[in-house]
Amino acid sequence: MWTSLLQVFSCICSVVFTTLHAVPPKIIDYGQLVLPLLPSELAHVACVALVLAAYAWGNNLYFYFVHVYAPAMFIKATLLPLTILPDSNPECKVWHPLKCLTRNDMLPSGHMLAACSASLCFESPLARLAAALCGVLLVSSKMHFSVDVLLSAWLVRLLFLLSEKIL
Numbered sequence: 263m264w265t266s267l268l269q270v271f272s273c274i275c276s277v278v279f280t281t282l283h284a285v286p287p288k289i290i291d292y293g294q295l296v297l298p299l300l301p302s303e304l305a306h307v308a309c310v311a312l313v314l315a316a317y318a319w320g321n322n323l324y325f326y327f328v329h330v331y332a333p334a335m336f337i338k339a340t341l342l343p344l345t346i347l348p349d350s351n352p353e354c355k356v357w358h359p360l361k362c363l364t365r366n367d368m369l370p371s372g373h374m375l376a377a378c379s380a381s382l383c384f385e386s387p388l389a390r391l392a393a394a395l396c397g398v399l400l401v402s403s404k405m406h407f408s409v410d411v412l413l414s415a416w417l418v419r420l421l422f423l424l425s426e427k428i429l
Contacts, residue, residue: 289347293401293408305399309373312392313380320383329425331379334417338370347407371397371406374414382422 316323347368374397381393397411 291407297402300402302403305403309377309396316380316383326382330421334375368410370414371410374411378418
């Protein structure tokens with residue numbers, strides 16, 4: 263009951279906020295405005311470390327790869343050509359191979375899909391916290407918009423719940 267009321271209330275608040283908000287000339291990411299700017303290498307290292315840890319010590323890696331990560335990447339592949347967002351890093355207006363590897367490859371975040379899928383291999387809240395940290399680092403380094411990271415986390419969660427129901 264309370265969950266349904268909270269969902270309805272959040273939907274109403276979102277519609278009111280977006281309706282009353284002036285359309286900006288560029289994308290405004292409130293997550294990036296709040297967080298300090300960090301080097302993108304931190305986000306890469308954190309996400310790769312979580313994936314490697316899942317490979318080395320995780321449980322059911324194959325299951326989560328086949329039933330969560332692979333379908334999530336398929337969904338990403340179908341969403342990418344539909345709406346091309348501007349790069350979240352202002353330095354990437356011109357492509358640079360060392361700074362802008364993921365130019366316009368935004369929605370949803372593949373880094374976060376990998377981190378969240380890897381965190382499922384551990385039955386630990388600490389692993390979920392590590393995936394959340396990866397998300398914060400991705401936003402604060404301006405590798406991704408907040409919406410990319412949140413959509414990835416929700417997508418992995420939904421695919422995980424769906425795979426548990428079906429299998």
